[in-house]
């Protein structure tokens with residue numbers, strides 16, 4: 281498959297990754313099903329998010345991430361977007377496949393929406409595990425965000441590992457009706473930090489195409505797949521709108 285162009289496919293992660301050239305990806309990002317045990321539904325599509333056990337999800341994930349690692353450049357990185365259900369297991373898988381010294385950050389995407397519970401602290405964040413292929417060579421450009429302290433008000437400061445980015449509410453303009461759609465601002469920040477200009481971003485579970493749209497808007501190339509034809513339709517129409 282050519283490295284020069286951007287492309288999206290209706291395909292399964294494992295099948296699609298086998299088509300990619302070795303050491304061709306600058307930034308790998310995946311927001312896989314979280315194993316919520318539910319069918320995720322929206323006006324523009326739905327997908328099953330249920331495995332029999334956490335072990336079964338980990339087995340599914342491990343096979344695919346192991347096949348993906350050789351396709352990432354020495355200067356490249358991996359960002360795995362999960363939550364409390366699997367982040368502890370994903371970290372162990374990546375430590376084993378890549379080595380503990382390849383771990384860079386455990387990013388916390390803190391958002392406001394979501395329920396509360398009388399039995400525990402409200403769960404208001406996702407986990408994004410950031411690993412590199414080579415600790416001496418990986419690309420990183422620290423993202424700048426507005427400072428919040430009184431002393432630095434109006435200035436920018438380097439982002440920390442806690443990312444305060446609002447999740448999409450029901451009225452958000454960018455909402456396309458695909459379930460579990462992530463905000464463009466989150467993906468633009470991650471891509472700006474981890475992928476050089478004109479680099480190649482790969483997302484094998486792109487859903488509504490947020491990663492691809494963010495890559496295109498920020499001057500990166502992109503490739504990816506989703507096994508759900510509804511997702512591919514939504515992503516293609518979002519990408520066409522940028523043209």
Ligand SMILES: C[S@@+](CC[C@H](N)C(=O)[O-])C[C@H]1O[C@@H](n2cnc3c(N)ncnc32)[C@H](O)[C@@H]1O
Nearest residue numbers: 292293311327461462485487488490506507508
């Ligand atoms: C959490 S959603 C991604 C949402 C996306 N980040 C967005 O902003 O819209 C996960 C996606 O993974 C897809 N998916 C699940 N298993 C897959 C597999 N084995 N190969 C390719 N896509 C898969 C689902 O169809 C779903 O669209």
